[in-house]
Amino acid sequence: MRNKKASRAESPKDNRIYRFELRLTKAEKAQFLFLEKSTGLNRSEIVRNKVLSHSFKILVDSKTILQMLDTLGSELGRSGNNINQLARHINTLKLQGRLEPGELSRFPSLIADYIKYQRQIEQEFRNLMRLIKGQR
Structure with missing residues (x-):
């Protein structure tokens, strides 16, 4: 009998095993939360889009x-x-x-x-x- 998890194709989310910690001031945190709310993206997506130069998404208010x-x-x-x-x-x-x-x-x-x-x-x-x- 085959393992169902082994047979399914890995999604990009499954490959995301690395974590980074980000330290912010209170004002930066508020700005980050506002950005998250106004763009509709979650925190990880915002950071990936801002950090990765090959991203096609642009963050907008x-x-x-x-x-x-x-x-x-x-x-x-x-x-x-x-x-x-x-x-x-x-x-x-x-x-x-x-x-x-x-x-x-x-x-x-x-x-x-x-x-x-x-x-x-x-x-x-x-x-x-x-x-x-x-x-x-």
Whole structure:
């Protein structure tokens, strides 16, 4: 009869047999606990990610990042609103017959630039969300 433990493949956790002790001040401990809570990683994962140079995970304060993303999303909304106001103003001038053809010459390129940048920002949003989700 075979031993079940011997037949199962060893996981990376099974290979973690070495321990290190870390001494911290009270303030450092509080900072470490805050980092643990805000990133969603346990202490060992935080230390391994910070110490091992080949790590692909980046430690971030998720709450701060999400607040920044919320602010950026609001700004994108405001810029979209500004574009709508400009379009409405142009249409009003056109209906009143006061629109000069030269006034519209830059508008299409500005809108194209806005759309290009908005798509880049959306892609970065998705990349950042994947990064944050990958930590947990």
